[in-house]
Each structure stands twice: as structure tokens, then as C-alpha cells.
Amino acid sequence: MGEMLTLEQQQNYYDRAQQFLIAGDYKQAEEWLQIVITSASQHQDYPTYTAANITLLRILMNSVRYDELFPVLEGVSPYISRYATDVDEFSYRSTRVIFHYTAGIGTPLEDLEQLYKESKEKHFLPQFYSAGNNLLHVYYEKGDFEKGILLANELETLTDHSKFHDPVIPFVYYVNSFKLYYRTGNFHKAEVNVHAIEAQDLHKKVPTLENHYWFCKALVEAQHGCFKMAYHYFDKALNGMDNKYYFLSELELWIQVLNMKGKTDDVIYYQKIMIKTLRNYVNNEESLRRTKIIEQMTTANLEGRLHTDRLTEVKNRAFYEDKLLKSRLYMNYTVAIFDIDKFKAINDKYGHLIGDQALKFIASHVVKQLPERDMDMIRYGGDEFILLFPYHKDEVHDLIVSLHNSISNEDFIIRETNEKLTIQVSLGIGYTNEEPATLKDLFKIADKALYKAKENGRNQIQVLKFTKHSS
Numbered sequence: 129m130g131e132m133l134t135l136e137q138q139q140n141y142y143d144r145a146q147q148f149l150i151a152g153d154y155k156q157a158e159e160w161l162q163i164v165i166t167s168a169s170q171h172q173d174y175p176t177y178t179a180a181n182i183t184l185l186r187i188l189m190n191s192v193r194y195d196e197l198f199p200v201l202e203g204v205s206p207y208i209s210r211y212a213t214d215v216d217e218f219s220y221r222s223t224r225v226i227f228h229y230t231a232g233i234g235t236p237l238e239d240l241e242q243l244y245k246e247s248k249e250k251h252f253l254p255q256f257y258s259a260g261n262n263l264l265h266v267y268y269e270k271g272d273f274e275k276g277i278l279l280a281n282e283l284e285t286l287t288d289h290s291k292f293h294d295p296v297i298p299f300v301y302y303v304n305s306f307k308l309y310y311r312t313g314n315f316h317k318a319e320v321n322v323h324a325i326e327a328q329d330l331h332k333k334v335p336t337l338e339n340h341y342w343f344c345k346a347l348v349e350a351q352h353g354c355f356k357m358a359y360h361y362f363d364k365a366l367n368g369m370d371n372k373y374y375f376l377s378e379l380e381l382w383i384q385v386l387n388m389k390g391k392t393d394d395v396i397y398y399q400k401i402m403i404k405t406l407r408n409y410v411n412n413e414e415s416l417r418r419t420k421i422i423e424q425m426t427t428a429n430l431e432g433r434l435h436t437d438r439l440t441e442v443k444n445r446a447f448y449e450d451k452l453l454k455s456r457l458y459m460n461y462t463v464a465i466f467d468i469d470k471f472k473a474i475n476d477k478y479g480h481l482i483g484d485q486a487l488k489f490i491a492s493h494v495v496k497q498l499p500e501r502d503m504d505m506i507r508y509g510g511d512e513f514i515l516l517f518p519y520h521k522d523e524v525h526d527l528i529v530s531l532h533n534s535i536s537n538e539d540f541i542i543r544e545t546n547e548k549l550t551i552q553v554s555l556g557i558g559y560t561n562e563e564p565a566t567l568k569d570l571f572k573i574a575d576k577a578l579y580k581a582k583e584n585g586r587n588q589i590q591v592l593k594f595t596k597h598s599s
Contacts, residue, residue: 201227342368504516
């Protein structure tokens with residue numbers, strides 16, 4: 129299976145996706161990102177894979193597609209600590225907090241306040257502003273208008289909106305602070321925000337969020353008593369929302385304004401829309417959303433349990449065989465196989481319970497020393513273990529040698545008698561550099577190396593390189 133793109137083509141696609149994103153064309157940006165993600169996975173270009181997924185999370189957030197966040201958040205999670213830049217890691221954390229807020233999980237307000245403070249200290253300007261925008265929204269939703277106004281004023285004095293290449297950041301600031309100003313009676317300041325959006329054509333640059341501009345425009349017209357235009361703008365905003373549930377706070381404010389202006393019949397009309405939206409949400413969308421999230425969480429948990437060896441708590445043979453079924457080709461990949469020398473003698477002399485303790489000892493000892501989350505330890509069966517390293521052999525050779533030596537250097541103590549046993553292992557390494565190989569190919573080569581280690585006297589490491597003639 130060849131790569132879809134060369135690395136140069138992949139980078140060009142990623143650059144183009146970023147351009148679509150900045151232009152507000154999320155559909156095109158997402159299509160190109162998906163190609164980049166697939167290509168980066170095939171190339172094992174994990175920095176690009178991670179960055180592209182984080183960019184995809186931004187699109188899902190800005191498109192209010194909260195239900196789709198969880199699988200992407202979970203899928204990219206193992207790569208964040210090793211491959212994400214500091215800025216991307218921060219963006220990932222921010223997205224996770226917003227997901228928790230929409231799902232009613234944890235303490236997102238405190239987490240957002242911490243992210244805002246942290247981004248300010250680290251001078252992550254776009255992330256600082258995004259965290260601030262999210263806080264403005266949460267303060268408004270929770271009715272903490274005083275904190276919201278203070279934050280809006282701070283953001284305004286600290287940031288020059290024209291510096292941003294991404295129009296979403298200033299647009300969301302103007303909309304969120306507009307609602308706070310309008311809600312607290314500062315109509316002049318609210319209208320200034322609308323003029324700022326228009327002066328920079330921000331509503332045209334982020335068409336997926338344009339409905340929020342029409343909402344602001346409607347409230348300004350209502351304040352001036354121009355209700356014909358106000359109704360036109362508000363209905364345009366409302367009808368443009370695919371999921372009106374995420375427009376409820378705007379609908380509620382609109383109803384309050386109409387009530388203050390004595391528009392009783394219209395208040396009743398929009399209240400009916402609000403009630404219908406809530407009923408639909410409670411009866412359908414909310415239950416489906418929560419069911420979907422719970423199902424995904426349960427599936428992830430179930431897969432974790434199905435892929436875990438109950439004795440040693442490392443990955444099991446089912447995990448390994450699932451990876452085999454994917455039939456991927458790997459480059460710069462290393463597989464190590466080891467088993468305990470004369471394990472049968474341990475079982476025969478001390479019994480299988482002590483043998484099981486020895487297996488748990490080995491597994492725990494090795495797992496603690498694996499430095500990266502993308503390195504997997506698998507109990508293949510009996511006393512045979514597999515180590516998977518998505519790295520060039522030269523990058524992990526010293527680690528493997530250290531693991532091998534440390535096993536025999538640390539005594540295994542039989543709990544019942546306090547007797548000390550020295551456990552030794554034979555280990556075979558199979559690897560490939562630029563020659564594409566399947567996991568099955570590498571397993572065969574590593575197994576041959578293991579057999580060679582045993583033939584040569586045990587308690588040693590043997591290494592074999594995969595070639596297309598060796599499989």
C-alpha cells in the first residue's frame with residue numbers, strides 16, 4: 129500500500145487547508161485536512177498528523193459540531209504529549225474543556241479561567257484571545273455579567289484585532305462582548321461592535337458564524353425602533369441555525385427585548401419557538417447526543433478491556449491481531465520479542481502461581497521503563513512478550529538493551545518465602561528502515577532473531593533487519 133501523497137504534496141495540502149480555514153471555507157478545509165490526516169498516518173508523520181487533527185478540532189468547534197468532538201479528541205490524545213507543539217497542545221486542552229462544558233462534565237469554568245491565565249503568561253496571543261472569547265460566552269450563559277464586562281474591557285485594551293490572520297477570533301469577541309454590553313444596557317458600546325464587524329467584513333469572512341451577526345444587527349435595529357428590519361434580521365439568523373438549541377440564549381434575549389418594547393404578540397410567537405426547540409432537544413437531540421457520547425466512551429472502555437491481558441495488565445494477543453488485520457505497511461519500525469529463559473523450570477519447581485507472579489513482575493518492570501505512550505507491550509501468550517516501537521531501530525536500540533539488562537539485574541522476590549530469583553530473558557529484534565514491511569513481516573524476523581538468541585546460549589539479544597527477500 130503506497131502513500132497517497134509525497135511529504136511535499138502533503139505539506140502543500142495542509143497549507144491549502146489552512147488557507148481555506150482562514151477564508152472561512154470550513155467545508156473545503158475539512159476535506160483537505162482529512163486527506164492530510166490519512167497521508168500523515170501512512171507516512172507515520174505524527175507531528176503533522178497531530179497538528180492536522182487539532183486544526184480539525186477547530187473547525188468542529190467553530191461549526192458548533194460538538195457531538196463530533198469526542199472521537200477526534202480521543203483519537204489524537206496519545207500523540208499530544210510527544211508530537212504537539214506547545215501552542216497546539218494548549219489548543220487541544222482548550223477544546224477538551226469546551227467539550228466538557230457542552231457535555232456538562234467537570235469544572236470547565238475554572239479550567240477556562242486557568243487556560244486564560246496560562247496563555248496570557250506564555251504570550252500565546254491567539255490562544256489567549258480564544259480562551260478569553262470562551263470565557264465571555266460562559267460568563268454570559270451563567271449570568272455573571274460583571275465578570276464578563278471586566279474581561280471584555282481587558283481584552284479590548286490588550287489586543288489589536290487587526291493583527292489576527294484568523295477572522296474568527298475578532299468576530300467572536302465582538303459578538304460575545306456585544307451580548308454582554310447589550311444585556312447590561314450599554315447599547316452604544318454594543319452598536320460600536322456591530323460597526324466594527326461591518327468595517328472589517330468579518331461576517332463575510334466567517335460565513336458559518338454569520339447568523340450571530342444578523343442577531344446583533346436585529347437587536348440594534350430593535351433598540352432604534354426599526355422593528356421591520358429587526359424582525360427580518362432576527363428571522364434570518366434564526367432560520368440559518370441548523371440546531372436552534374445552540375441559539376437559545378440569543379432567542380431568550382430577543383424575547384426580553386420584545387417584551388420590554390411591548391410586542392406581546394411577537395413575544396408569544398417566539399416563546400412558542402423556544403418551547404418547541406427545548407422540547408425537541410430534551411426528547412430527541414439531547415438524549416441522542418448523550419447516548420452517542422456514552423456509547424463512544426463505553427466502546428473505548430470496552431475495547432480497552434478486551435485488549436488488556438488480565439494477568440499482567442499489558443496489551444493482549446487480541447490487540448496484536450487487531451493491528452495485523454489493518455494490513456498497514458511500516459517504515460522505520462522496530463519489533464522486539466522476548467520470553468523467559470527456562471520458564472518451565474520455574475513453573476515446575478515453584479508452581480504456576482509463582483510463575484504468574486514472575487510474568488507480572490516482568491510486565492510491570494518493562495512498562496514502567498517505556499518512555500513513550502506509542503510504545504506498546506503485548507503478552508502474546510505464555511511467557512512470550514512483544515514490544516512495538518514505531519521508531520527507527522537506532523533510536524530504540526539502547527532502550528531495548530537497557531530493558532533486557534535491567535530484568536536480570538533486579539531480583540524477583542517470591543512473596544511467600546522471600547526467596548530471590550534472577551530472571552533472564554532471550555530477546556530478538558526485527559526492524560525495517562526505509563523498506564516497507566507489515567507487522568507480520570517484522571514479527572517473523574524478530575521471531576527468527578529470538579530463535580537465534582536461544583540457539584546461541586540464551587540471555588542475549590539478536591538483531592535482524594527486514595528485507596523484501598527475508599519475509
